[in-house]
Amino acid sequence: MFQDFTSKSAPENGPPRLAALRVQMQRAGLDGFFVPRADAHQGEYVAERDARLAWLTGFTGSAGFCIALNDRAGVFVDGRYRVQVRAEVDLSAFTPVNWPETKPGPWLREALPQGGRVGFDPWLHTRREIAEVEKALEGSGIELTDCENLIDAIWADRPAPPSAPARIHPMSLAGEDSAAKRARIARGLRQRGVAAGVLTLPDSICWLLNIRGADLPRNPLVQCFAVLHDNAHLTLFADLAKFSPELRAHLGAEVTLRPVEAFAPGLRSLIGPVQVDPASAPVQIGRELEAAGHQIVWAEDPCLLPKAxxxxxxxxxxxxxxxxxxxxxxxxxxxxxxxxxxxxxxxxxxxxxxxxxxxxxxxxxxxxxxxxxxxxxxxxxxxxxxxxxxxxxxxxxxxxxxxxxxxxxxxxxxxxxxxxxxxxxxxxxxxxxxxxxxxxxxxxxxxxxxxxxxxxxxxxxxxxxxxxxxxxxxxxxxxxxxxxxxxxxxxxxxxxxxxxxxxxxxxxxxxxxxxxxxxxxxxxxxxxxxxxxxxxxxxxxxxxxxxxxxxxxxxxxxxxxxxxxxxxxxxxxxxxxxxxxxxxxxxxxxxxxxxxxxxxx
Structure with a gap:
């Protein structure tokens, strides 16, 4: 059952945690910090470990974000959550903001008229998202800057990562084996002149490999990253303990399992042009590839339409x-x-x-x-x-x-x-x-x-x-x-x-x-x-x-x-x-x- 932040955490949300965040901002030389709902996979649901927005603000909706400044903290929500957010957050500490009618760039320009530095965790935001904010801030004197996650620094009892075992999704239900799917998607990579495609959406990877899991509430997913090479070989970065011998046999010799800690080094070691989805891949993936001198081809996750x-x-x-x-x-x-x-x-x-x-x-x-x-x-x-x-x-x-x-x-x-x-x-x-x-x-x-x-x-x-x-x-x-x-x-x-x-x-x-x-x-x-x-x-x-x-x-x-x-x-x-x-x-x-x-x- 997903943790009930409204009933269990609300008394501790708001001013005390916001004050602690502002101390971290001051230490980092920041005038603001983004706290998104998303995790590194940009899915709708997050594990309790990654529910930073709910931990800070009390808002439990499936979409939204907070921008905390020294004198205000806006909680941005769309039309589905306008009533809910006012019932869940401490309105003396947080101000609901109607989004997307009000976007973060214009809001920051009004809130920081003299400019300033606003931090964000590059593992929790997409390239497209950050690029849109940066464009809106041009000429404002406001700088967006990568930084360590300041919420993690103050969340003393942060839950452990999910550890549920993965399972096989049988051919009778999948209708196509993983090797055929990988060959089909790899063919598309080759046609675009791409040597490898980075996959960050767990549902894309689970569909591609015919596996399911239980890492997230309500969604049968395995939290993982993957790189699909143009020869249909796939490198899967995940918690190895989730994969039984039977499941490893199901994946086959053309799927290499590596620990999730090896993902960033693995990106740097790739050869040739690499495809990355700007709408779903964390900013940090682009940073890693650019630092290694790789040519990045920005294109949609190649599994999205085939899966649909x-x-x-x-x-x-x-x-x-x-x-x-x-x-x-x-x-x-x-x-x-x-x-x-x-x-x-x-x-x-x-x-x-x-x-x-x-x-x-x-x-x-x-x-x-x-x-x-x-x-x-x-x-x-x-x-x-x-x-x-x-x-x-x-x-x-x-x-x-x-x-x-x-x-x-x-x-x-x-x-x-x-x-x-x-x-x-x-x-x-x-x-x-x-x-x-x-x-x-x-x-x-x-x-x-x-x-x-x-x-x-x-x-x-x-x-x-x-x-x-x-x-x-x-x-x-x-x-x-x-x-x-x-x-x-x-x-x-x-x-x-x-x-x-x-x-x-x-x-x-x-x-x-x-x-x-x-x-x-x-x-x-x-x-x-x-x-x-x-x-x-x-x-x-x-x-x-x-x-x-x-x-x-x-x-x-x-x-x-x-x-x-x-x-x-x-x-x-x-x-x-x-x-x-x-x-x-x-x-x-x-x-x-x-x-x-x-x-x-």
Whole structure:
């Protein structure tokens, strides 16, 4: 379980730790210091050892950073965390900053008008990130400078590195052996005239080697670095104790295992041009290569797109995982619908029960992220994680938002359902229906091949826009196959220019949030496929979505007058398919509940 910083660490966060950091800044001759959420791998989740931002500030969101100066400390968060950050940080010590509307460069220029030196740990920031800040600071007299990590110097009881064993991800689920993947990616390196590619994203490396691990909460990853050579040989830098003899045999002779401490020296010893991803590789990697005189080719991680294109075995595994997960969700929703209206439940009760239904499948490895269970106004916090301090009763007459998922050996799930608890609040019907309309629009979409997520994003927002409403998160993110629940590079978002392509699995999750009242989100996972030709259609290639999530949507919250005939037909057909797929595989009580939940509109 991920450490609950909100409830356990908050009393110690803020002024004492910030004061200690400022002492370190003074000793280092610095006027400021960056404290990012990221670790050296730039993933969404971090091990407890690397949760420096939460340790300093109390903010536990999955994205953000702090810039600590001598007279102020800004905590930069995006629209998902504007409510959460104010609930978690000491506002007498830290100032929430709306990011990306306010970027660090302009903020520093205003805060340090006379210039100054601002330090950062080069293992925790990417080249692209630092270059953007440096450009914004040109002519300001403010200098960004590499330095040792000042948080590590004051974190006396910093946890040990994760040490969970790695495991084999079998061919039956991977669909392609590691040697074939490495040969395919190495061929691309040779075509670009590159001798080696540096890999820093653990999910890329785990996908490439067909391995999984348990180093991070909720993500089946092994923390490691790798160098893939143009001859398909790979050098893996990791904690050697995590690799059993069986796993070493699985890796084969073309994979050399070395301790993680050998990574920086190994970079310096490479020969020929080296490919590095400026968006995900730490600044220090470029420093090491430049010091050794290497030619650096800045290009995207070569595993990102191949990993996003799921093969038939991965798709079959995801479908199996979603069927299993849907059965657990139906059992849970049946229990919730019977129990919650009686009163007495809390958010923690709901989270515990839901995980129990998933564990009852006897195939759950872990939940795929900390369950978001927001009752009433807590549903407004997009990535809300209930604690004993924030635990709220589930009150009849309110709505409840539950966003959750499971990690199984064969797949990763992510689903959100917003449900009525007892009497339906009338002011929630119209926005719920508009969110549903947006979700249906993405589900039904057909579009010419070559379009990106930003082109589809307006389809989900249009019903809300027509009512003067919107939401401050993307419409969908990529999802890994028995990997990370948030996977790049594709997503459905107004800022995504990655063309959607067959095999990509995305979430489809529009929402609406009324502060102080309720949050609404409806989420299914969808698979991008080639669309069948239509009579009278052009010869051009078209794509479409295939739904993977089969769990009923709360019909009680729908304003039927807002739905078109096509939307009604889609929802009735969806519920008929839910009944066909799931009905035979749940308990008698859940089957009776499901029959009513899937009745035609």
């Amino acid at each position: 294109y799921k093969n038939p075995a991965e798709i079959a595994g995801m479908e199996a995982a979603h069927h299993r997960d849907a059965c657990a969700m139906v059992e849970f929703l049946c229990w919730l619908d019977e129990t919650a209206p009686q009163g007495g439940l809390t958010e923690v009760d709901v989270v515990t029960a839901l995980e129990g239904f998933r564990r009852a499948t006897n195939q759950l490895i872990d939940i795929s992220f900390d369950t978001i269970c927001g009752a009433g106004p807590n549903g407004v916090i997009n990535h809300y994680r209930v604690t004993e301090a924030t635990n709220r009763p589930v009150i009849p007459g309110e709505i409840l938002l539950v966003d959750s998922g499971g990690q199984y050996a064969d797949g990763t799930t992510d689903i959100t359902r917003t449900v009525a608890v007892g009497p339906v609040p009338e002011d929630a019907r119209a926005p719920f229906t508009r969110v549903l309309q947006g979700m249906i629009a993405i589900s039904r979409a057909r579009w010419p091949k070559g379009l990106a997520g930003r082109d589809l994003d307006p389809l989900a927002r249009a019903p809300l826009w027509m009512a003067g409403q919107d939401y401050d998160h993307g419409t969908g993110h990529g999802v890994g196959a028995a990997l990370c629940v948030h996977e790049g590079p594709a997503r459905i978002s107004r800022i995504s220019d990655v063309p959607l392509a067959p095999g990509m699995i995305l979430s489809n999750e529009p929402g609406y949030y009324r502060e102080g009242a309720f949050g609404i989100r409806i989420e299914n996972l969808v698979l991008v496929e080639d669309a069948p030709a239509l009579p009278g259609g052009d010869a051009r290639a078209m794509l479409a979505m295939r739904t993977l999530t089969w769990v009923p949507i709360d019909r009680r919250l729908i304003d039927l007058d807002l739905l078109s005939g096509a939307e009604r037909n889609w929802l009735d057909a969806y519920h008929a398919e839910v009944w066909r797929r799931v009905g035979p595989h749940v308990s008698e009580a859940a089957r009776d509940w499901l029959r009513a939940a899937c009745a035609p509109l």
